[in-house]
Amino acid sequence: MAHPRQMHLALLASRTEGAVWRHPTSTPGAAAQLRSFSHQAAEAERGLFDLFFLADSSGLRNDPPELWSRTPYFHNVLEPATALAAIAMSTSRIGLGGTATTSYYQPYHIARLFSSLDHISAGRAAWNVVTSANAFISLNFGEIELPDHGSRYVRAREVMEAVNALWDTWDDDAFRFDKESGLYYDPQGLHPVTYRGDHVNVLGGGLNIARAPQGKPVIIQAGGSSAGRQLAAESADLIFSSARSVAEGVAYNTDVKSRMSASGRDPETMSILPGFRVVVADSADEAEDKYRAICALLDDETAVLRMAVDLEVDLRALPLDRPVPLDILPTSARFHTHFFDQIVAKIKAESPTLRDLARWWVESATHRGTASDLADLMEEWFTAGAADGFMLTFDLPAGPTEFVDKVVPELQRRGLYRTEYQASTLRGHLGLPTPSSPTVVAAGAGM
Ligand SMILES: Cc1cc2nc3c(=O)[nH]c(=O)nc-3n(C[C@H](O)[C@H](O)[C@H](O)COP(=O)(O)O)c2cc1C
Structure with missing residues (x-):
């Protein structure tokens, strides 16, 4: 019998860093080589994943040097939007998500980067909204201290509002390209953006690219704090949670989805994917050995x-x-x-x-076992309401391939996961509507 609800799967790209760079099967420095990311994205697409995701940090960790020089973390990685644009060329269906921080990017930069990525990928872009949570990041932007948590979230809200307004610069059909009349675009379809906040301002500007194929790129958020959850509940399409148990996952989902209802949003429109670090093997002992190594x-x-x-x-x-x-x-x-x-x-x-x-x-947040062990675990989280799917991560380079070959068929057999892509955009994979352009919304409101 077909399952009424199916999981969404995302892949957090492995950067083979931390301690894993020393593993015999790792290629140190792979995260600065497009080949590694392209391969992982292709494997995830073969597994019909919704999303391939590149995390990011805008700073350089160096304190204490005795830690970071041995366990690198974002010390040698490609910038996400640039890398994803290249990966868009070697994939055709999988969503492409990347991180950009609201604490230091201007709304215009974010709107432009992810709108371009949406055009390049024909509707597969997603922006992961982060506020940056590490002291050293501010150093790259001329500040000794990172702004405090509260004001980072006030700015994040403003940046998101301004980015959304910039994505609404153009109506869907504003560009006419009418060679005969000489009309390149319809001025009625251009909506200059004015946004005034305490942290960011847009003063009658606009985005110099047509409306994105998805209407607006998908918005991801992964905040764990109350402020982070509230922002996600009000404005995200997809959440990565850091729940470590079914009980934590249920509590997190209940909280975020009730915040959505309180802000007038339909909780069904949100997918919450806990981060799941996974080791899969043909026997439980083999999985344990791999994990111990x-x-x-x-x-x-x-x-x-x-x-x-x-x-x-x-x-x-x-x-x-x-x-x-x-x-x-x-x-x-x-x-x-x-x-x-x-x-x-x-x-x-x-x-x-x-x-x-x-x-x-x-170590403890690593789930390990056979395909059927892992499918059992994922099914338990999914049916208990602790997850709408999973943000999977694999330490070892072979991880996504083993998962796609072994666990995906098991999830499909149980009716928990798609057997083919039903859509070509990320919004389509997630079951989200395409937001209408401002004129369409205004016309609808007046009817
Ligand atoms: C799966 C996952 C991916 C994340 N990716 C990033 C990232 O790329 N960059 C980043 O600065 N933080 C990332 N985070 C951290 C969160 O955005 C957030 O800063 C953290 O959970 C703390 O939440 P808070 O800001 O609400 O306190 C990620 C978290 C999770 C669970």
Whole structure:
């Protein structure tokens, strides 16, 4: 029997960094080579994924150097919109999403980048809205300190409103290209944009490219904080969540979808995809061995340094075999609030040793097993309402291929996943309507 609801799948491109760059099957530096990303996108498209996604950070981590020089993270990666434009040429159906920060880009830059990508890809572009959550990013933009969490989200809201207004610069049919009459575009179909905010302004300008094939590119958000969830509920089309359990996923989805209802949006129009790090193999033992081989690349001291970034405190002087004292922690996070809260909750609930806590934080969110184990797990999350699909990530280069060959057919057999693409745009894959251009909306409102 056909399943009434089907999963959406996205692939977070592997950058073979962290500790994994040292794995025998990794190609260090692959994230700066288009070949690696193109291959992953092609494999995801072969698996009928909705979306191929490139994460990004606008800064360079270098503190402490003894951590980052051994476990690189965005130290050598292609800029997403540029890379996705190239990947659009070697794919034809899969959505193409990339990150751009609202804290430092101007709305015009974001509107232009993702509208161009939507044109290049014939309606497959998505913008992942982030506010940047790392102190060092501000340095590239002439500021010593990142603005605080609250004001980053105030600016994010303004940037999103201005980007949306810029995407509405032109009516669908504004460009006439009428050689006989000499009319290139209909001036009635051009709507200059005025947007005034506390952080960003557009003063009667507009976007110098026709309305996007999708009407507007898809908007992704992954905020974990209350402000992030609220913004996502009001204005995103797709969410990546960082839920680590079915219960957390259900709570997150219930919260975001009730915020959507409260702001007059239909919760059915939102897909929430938890980030799922996956290792698949033909037997449970083999999957465990593969996973252990990845874990073994990271020593305890480096795991502690890595967790200390999210806990926003220097843990280097603490013994590995004792619990972390709560009184040395900041009272609240300045950056990744949700990550910080998850670690603090674990300390409060179980008082693990520093070693165990760090290893749990860097390792535990990996789901591993056979195709049928993983399909069981995904089905459990999906049917419990903890997920509308999954944002999958694989540490090892072979990951997407193994998943597509082994897990996808199992999900299809269960009726949980599409057996062919039904649409050619990302909005189509997600079941989202194409937003009408301003004149059409205004005409409709008056009828
Ligand atoms: C799957 C996934 C992908 C993400 N990708 C990015 C990214 O590319 N760049 C970034 O700065 N943050 C990224 N984030 C982090 C979130 O955007 C967000 O900053 C974080 O969850 C903290 O939420 P908050 O800002 O509401 O406190 C990602 C999070 C998830 C779960």
